[in-house]
Every structure is written in structure tokens, then in C-alpha cells.
Amino acid sequence: MDSFTDDAEFITCDSPVNIALIKYWGKRDEKLILPLNSSISVTLSQDELRARTTVAVSRNFKEDKMWLNGREQSMKNARLQSVISNIKRLCRKRKSDNDQVNDKLQWKLHICSENNFPTAAGLASSAAGYACLVYALSKLYGVDGDLSKIARMGSGSACRSIYGGFVIWNKGEAEGGEDSKAEQIVSETHWPDLRVLILVVSDQTKHTGSTVGMQTSVETSQLLQQRLQGVPKQLEKIKCAIQNKDFHSFAEITMRDSNQLHAVCMDTYPPVSYLTDISHHIIQLVHAINQDNNSNMVAYSFDAGPNAFLFLQEKDVPTVIDILHYFYPSSDPNFIRGLQVPAKRDVHVDYTVFSDLKVIPRALKFIIHTQPGPGPTVKDSDCGLLTKDGFPLNLNNANGKI
Template sequence: MQDPNNDGFLCVTCTAPVNIAVIKYWGKRNEKLILPTNSSLSVTLGQDELRAKTSVAVSSDFNEDKMWLNGKEQSIENPRIQNVLKEIRRRARKRLSDSENEADLLLKHVHIVSENNFPTAAGLASSAAGYACLVYSLAKLYGVQGEISDIARQGSGSACRSIYGGYVAWEKGKADDGTDSYAVQIASETHWPEMRALILVVSDQKKDVGSTEGMQTTISTSELMQQRIQGIDKKMKLMTQAIKEKDFPTFAKLTMQVS
């Protein structure tokens, strides 16, 4: 959206869904790039009940980058937010380098306004929806095309899966720079219409232990973690097959084992 009264103003708004892992990623081989120890697979939920909504805007009138979450200003210096902004701008710079007028877009500061219509940091994948929404909005704003789930991953690992609807795998990858760690849709949102997710919110309070802290503790203390990691690749294949064949008993059994 452009403001006719301000030719330097440009705004994009989008919404993004929550995803619930049926094969969970738990632990990272690289904390900075958020590269997982194992691949994972999730179901993307509809947005009628649970969604993040983000607006991003640039303007000649803005004198610094700013961000608001659920009506409260947040520090834009959060390392993960900075990683996302830097990568989006890096890719945009490559695309815009041939156009002086378009390149001017990169000189403007950005304002980010995000909100969730469900409890934040309470175990309902708010960071996944939030970062997916942020990355998609920024990509539209700056004209970044192609694969963007790897950028969302740098904000919140599971956010890469919320870029797509339906059933989505996050490939763990092997490259040190994370170029092969991204999300892939394995079945569309219309593939299995009988599937339903029932979500009961027993507390809307912030979790006592965040996911990152929990993962770090598990990696450093669990004697069974390596066994879990070694068995995930086989279970990913079985789960993918169960989804494609709409085999709910196998789907449910695997979910209980590794979610």
C-alpha cells in the first residue's frame, strides 16, 4: 500500500498461521543459524482461530527502525530480528542494485507492527507464526523472491514451516552455512480434509522454560538424545507416507512417539 500524500511511504500487511509439529525438532547443531539436529514435520493450522498479523512500512519520515508487538514497543536490536532484517536487505540489495530509484527503498527505515490473536510464548507456536509473517511481509515489501523459509528459520526454527500450508517438512540439511536447511510442503492444505486439530488452552501465561533453554538442557543432559536423533530420518519417511496415504493410525502412533 502506498500513501498518496507521502510518496516515500510503502506498507505491506499479511497474516501467517501456526504450525504444530508431529515430528518435533528438538536441539540445534548451530545456535546462531538455527540449524536443527534432526528434520521435523508439522501440520499448518487454519487462520480462522490462530494467526499472527504483521504490517511493515518504510517511509522517508522514519528516522530509525522500530517494532511493536501486541501494542507494546519491543527492542529492534533482538539478534534474531536483526538476522532477519539483514538477510532480507542483503537479498533485496542484490535485486535492486540496477535501479537507483528502487535502491532508495533500502535507505529508508522500517517500522514493524505485529500482533497475535492468541497467547504469546504460551506453547502455541507464536514465534513460528510471528517470524513467518514478518519474513513474508518484508519479502513483499522489498521485492525479495524465491525461497524465503530459510530466512524465517533464522528468526525461529519452526517459523520456516509456517511459510507453507498443509503438511510441511523442515529438512535439517548438512551444510555448515544452512543453505540446505529449509521447509518443503509435502501435502497441501486440501489433501486430508477430514483431519482436525483440537487445541485446549489451559493457561495463557508465558512458559516458565522457553524452547531454546529446554533444547539446550536436553542436548547437554539427556543420555537418550542421540538415539532419538538417529531414528528420526526413518520416522520422517514413515510419517510422510502415512500423510500421503491418509493413514491415521500410523500418523497418530508416530505423532505420540516423536512429537
């Protein structure tokens, strides 16, 4: 085999996960991935959850190849192809007189991507994965400008992972999707004491994927049509709560939107159900905590799966962790991962107020303690996932799908 090092070029990038507060659910165009409603999300820190992607081109590569979490993937994925061809088109448009770039565009591409969290945890990774791929390709081909529109073609929610902090994906009006793109509302430093606890539930049921789930909702749910009329007002309200760091309102809008998404799922025919008994137990517990506190201390949000994303303020983390430990006891010394839990103030939780709720041992696999974070970044070459010959350094990880 020839040495590839002379011509090969490598770029490695990291990209974050985002969690929607006002959910995207339903498309008006399946191919271009244009949503029926705008959505708002918060991007999470990459210290706890991130996708990492190395992309490489070389005149010596024989064919385009891709590996995800150590497993080779087919390149015949329409969304993957759409992302690659759109980045290349943007590059051609801007650099048509540069021979070196034109060469690179002809060369075959190797892509290797990994998540720093277990695929089995059921945490959506496609948003971080596609945002990372688009960002890395843009650096490889020297493309700048709006990348969120291209990430959107991989997976709708991926367009929001192109930015850090709080992000809105404006649904846009144009038929071709030119104005359907993400935009930062405020950066990750805006609300420094906001924290997120991700409750990874033990029984990860096999559930309908979000693409199919939302498509069936569009076809069959009348409640979805009603939801669409109310979303613009909710977007304005949550933007205001974020700007003012008004946790009480932020929490209520977030919980109501999550509940509405899952009501739409139940109104879908046949119904789609993502929440398990444990998810419902978490919902009851959060409302009991808030009621006891006379104001919202915690908010939950659920995507197309049973895991809960809890939002709270740093000062309340020790109390809420105490309560979670009480209701979902675990002997795992690594039960709480991520950010350190701040030292306990002198709070005493009166568990008699929660007497309606059962204690459920081992209900949760683990909890990830994290916070809002920045958008994608370029990494040093020593973080790369490909050898100098363009093949994965690590081929024995768990499998996964982008």
C-alpha cells in the same frame, strides 16, 4: 510533522501457526539456527490462529521501530536483526540496478505485529510471527525465492510456517545452512477431513523456553543422541501415513514422537518438564478412547508447554467433544471456539469404560477447533496495523514477545 503518505510504502500480511508431528529439538548451530534433525509439521488454518504484520518504509521515518501486540519492542534483538539484514541482502543481490528499490533499502522501517489469539493462552507465536515478518518484508522489498531459510533465522520452527498443509524442514548438511529449509509435502487440501482440537489448559506454568530447553538437552541428554538415530525412519513413516491418509498410523507416530520429546526433556539435566497433571490426564484419556475404539480415534502432541494439540477425523469430532465436556466440565458458553462442531450422529459414549479417570472441572480454559490451512498471504491495506504516519493504530493490547 510532514505528511508521510507520498513516500511511505506499506504491506500487511497474515501468517499461520504450525504444530510439529516429528519435533525439532536441538541445534547443531545456534547462530544460524541449524537443527540436529529434520522435522515435519502441519500448518493450521489462519481463521482461528494467525499473526498479522504491517511493515512500512518511508524517507521520513527517523529510526527503525517495532511494536508487538501493542507494545514497543527493542530492535536490538539479534534474531530480528539477522532476519532484516538477510532479506535486505537478498534484495540487494537481485535489484542492484533499481534506484527506487535501493532508496527503499536505505529508509527506516516500522514493523507492527499482532496475534488473533491471547498471548496468555501460551500458544507459541514466534513461528507465525517470524514467518509473517519475513513474508511481509519480502513483499515490501520485492524479494522472491526461498523465504524459509530466512524465517529459520528468526526461530527454527518459523521456517515451516512459510508453507501451508504438511511441511518438512530438511535439516540440511551444508555448514552455512544453504540447504536447511522447509518444503511442502502436500497442500492443506490433501486431507480434508483432518481436524485439530487445541486444548488450552488453565494453569499456564512459567516454563523454560524452547531455545534454552533444547540447548540444555543437547548438552546433557544421552537420550537425545539416541532419538536422533531413530528420527529419519519416523519421518519416512509419517510421510507415508500422510500420503495415504492412514489416520491410525499417523496417530501412533505423532503420539510416540511427542512422548519421546518429553522423555528427552526429563533426561535433560536438570530436567525440563513442560507437561502438567492435566496434560498427563489428557494423555491417559486419549489412550482410553483409542483402546475402547480398538483403533486410534485421537492423537495428542505437546510442544514446550502444557497445552494439548489433538488430531482426529471430522466424523469423530462430536464424540470426542462430548467426552472432553464430560471430563473437563466448563460453564463458559464460549468454551469451544473456531469451526462449528458437526451435528452429532447417534453415538452413545459408555463412560464406565473410563472409570479410572477423574472428572476435573475447569481443567481447560477453552478449546480451539481448527484444521490444516494455507501459508502466508498478503492482505488489503484496510487490514493494516499502522496509521498513514507509520504508528500503531492500536496501542493498548496485551503485551507479548516475538
